[in-house]
Every structure is written in C-alpha cells, then in structure tokens.
Amino acid sequence: MKKKFILSFTIIMFFFKSSAIANYEKTFFDLNIESISGEIINFSDFKDNAVLIVNTASYCGFTNQYEELQILWEKYKNKGLVVLAVPSNSFNQEKNKNSEVKEFCEVNFNITFPLSAITEVKGNNAHELFRWAKTNHGSSAIPKWNFHKILINKEGKIEDTFSSFTKPLSNKIINKIESIL
Known part of the structure; x- marks a missing residue:
C-alpha cells in the first residue's frame, strides 16, 4: 500500500511540475x-556577453544606483558585460518622454551604456523581455520595484536576479558577474 501511494504521489507531482520554468524556447x-x-536594440548583438538588465526610473529613491551602474559598465564592458537600463513608469516614477529620460541620465x-525607450516591465502590458523572464525564471524575475536587476549569462539565459536593494557594485552582483564572464 505504501509503495502504491508513493508511486501515485510521484506521478501526480510530475503532472503538477511547472514545465514553463526554464524551458527557454x-x-x-x-x-x-x-x-x-x-x-x-537587437539583443543578438550582445551574443557572447553577459547582460545586466535594470528597470530604472528618474524619480525613485534608488535612482542614485545609475552612478554605480555606470562604474560597473566602465569596469566590465571590455570583459564582456553589457549594462542595459530599461526606464519604466510601471511604478509611476519615470519622466513622460524618452528625450527627458535620456537628458536626465546623461546630465x-x-x-554611456544602452538605454531602452520607456517600457512597461510588469503586468499584462509588460514588454516581451519581462514576460520571457517571468516564463523562464519565475516570479523572482518580475520587478517588484525600480532598479530590479536581471543578469543574463553568455548563453542568453537568466543567471540570477537581484532586488532593488542590491546595489550594482555589491559583492553579490560583482561575484556573480565575474563568475560568468
């Protein structure tokens, strides 16, 4: 009876296993x-690089992380890291126009690292990039706030995600980047 239960339980668990996570179609x-x-911006241009994607906002308490992102970019761009900022108003803290965001970041x-247009990063209107991240890595890839970070490895898969509180120059991020470069 016990063996039958274990076998039945195993079979049932197999059917409830989330096949969507990390299938990477x-x-x-x-x-x-x-x-x-x-x-x-064709991400195929970043092949053979690691990419740190960060949803950003101009009016956020974490906006000063732009400074560390620029330092990270300068330190690792020649070693194979791309930093990509994705300005977003998903949390109602971004400027209204791309030109205003670009000027804010430059001034x-x-x-000097790549910036996307203002983009939705969560919910039904999220850009394909963020829907892809959720499908393949689960809820930890969904930005909970501005300056959420997603690290893509050289194979084009999600290596890790980091909360807004994790600074770009933290040992946690630096160690993970150096391990995949």
Missing part, C-alpha cells in the same frame, strides 16, 4: 527592444 538573444532614441550620471 527562446533565449534573451532572440529578443529586442526599442532604444531611448527610437532604434531597435546627472554621464550614462
């Missing part, structure tokens, strides 16, 4: 996003 490199200037933080 597409990788990050199959996607794209509009840039802050209106061109398309206040001397940002």
Whole structure:
C-alpha cells in the first residue's frame, strides 16, 4: 500500500511540475527592444556577453544606483558585460518622454551604456523581455520595484536576479558577474 501511494504521489507531482520554468524556447538573444532614441536594440548583438538588465526610473529613491551602474559598465564592458537600463513608469516614477529620460541620465550620471525607450516591465502590458523572464525564471524575475536587476549569462539565459536593494557594485552582483564572464 505504501509503495502504491508513493508511486501515485510521484506521478501526480510530475503532472503538477511547472514545465514553463526554464524551458527557454527562446533565449534573451532572440529578443529586442526599442532604444531611448527610437532604434531597435537587437539583443543578438550582445551574443557572447553577459547582460545586466535594470528597470530604472528618474524619480525613485534608488535612482542614485545609475552612478554605480555606470562604474560597473566602465569596469566590465571590455570583459564582456553589457549594462542595459530599461526606464519604466510601471511604478509611476519615470519622466513622460524618452528625450527627458535620456537628458536626465546623461546630465546627472554621464550614462554611456544602452538605454531602452520607456517600457512597461510588469503586468499584462509588460514588454516581451519581462514576460520571457517571468516564463523562464519565475516570479523572482518580475520587478517588484525600480532598479530590479536581471543578469543574463553568455548563453542568453537568466543567471540570477537581484532586488532593488542590491546595489550594482555589491559583492553579490560583482561575484556573480565575474563568475560568468
């Protein structure tokens, strides 16, 4: 009786297993996003690189993380890291126009890494990138607030995610980046 129960339980658990997580029908490199200037950023151009995606906002308490993101970009861009900021008003803390965001980032933080257009990052209207992240990595990939970070490895898969509270130059992020470069 006990063996029958264990076998039945195992079979039932197999059917409830989430096959959506990490099936990677597409990788990050199959996607794209509009840039802050209106061109398309093809993520295939980032192949063989690690990519740190950060949803950003100009009026957030974490906005000063732009400074550390720029330092991270300068330190690791020649070693194979791309930093990609995705400005978003999903949390009602972003400017209204792409041109305003671009100017804010350049004037206040001397940002030189790629910026996307203002993009939805959560909910039904989330950009394909964030829906892809949720499908393949689960709820930890869904931004809970601005400056949530998703680290993509060189295979185009999610390596790890980091909350808004984790600073870009934290040992946690640096160690993970260095382990995949």
